[in-house]
Amino acid sequence: MSLGGPALSAVPRFRAFIGLGGNLGEVRGRLVAAVASLGHLPGTSVEAASGLYRTRPVDASGPDFLNAVVALQTALGPHELLGALLGIECEHDRQRPHVNAPRTLDLDLLALGDARLDTPTLTLPHPRQQGRAFVMVPLSELLKHLPDQPGSPRPSVPDALTLARLSQEQGIERLPGDFLFD
Numbered sequence: 001m002s003l004g005g006p007a008l009s010a011v012p013r014f015r016a017f018i019g020l021g022g023n024l025g026e027v028r029g030r031l032v033a034a035v036a037s038l039g040h041l042p043g044t045s046v047e048a049a050s051g052l053y054r055t056r057p058v059d060a061s062g063p064d065f066l067n068a069v070v071a072l073q074t075a076l077g078p079h080e081l082l083g084a085l086l087g088i089e090c091e092h093d094r095q096r097p098h099v100n101a102p103r104t105l106d107l108d109l110l111a112l113g114d115a116r117l118d119t120p121t122l123t124l125p126h127p128r129q130q131g132r133a134f135v136m137v138p139l140s141e142l143l144k145h146l147p148d149q150p151g152s153p154r155p156s157v158p159d160a161l162t163l164a165r166l167s168q169e170q171g172i173e174r175l176p177g178d179f180l181f182d
Contacts, residue, residue, distance in 0.1 A: 014113030043075030050138035062102030
């Protein structure tokens, strides 16, 4: 769903990739609700979502995570979108007691169009995504279903052999069904 009416209809939109995860509470329901919230952001629509994956914690503690990646079409700038993601996390009781603490919801801006940023609050593309199966495996799945878009290059993903190695090392498993509709 895209909001904004005529004033935003002429604003260019870029593809953004968002990593979703959590390992506390009713995570699946929170992920579905977060995707719905993303679709209600001004000038934004959800284009597609990966399947849902269960992953052992990486550099974190607590129970296994549920993870997915979604593609958005958005007119929001990088810092505006990041602020919106943090707001959605807060709506779902995200706490940050220490680095890599277990969490109810985690939304990471992985890429936005061809933006390259390195600021104190945001680095794009996300600096730690390449070695993380919980990002790369769902992202690879999602990219297979998305057409190319000018101004929004596809994020690079490792080859199939590297993805298989990361999956085995980091303990990632695709759950049955379709993330948004199951």
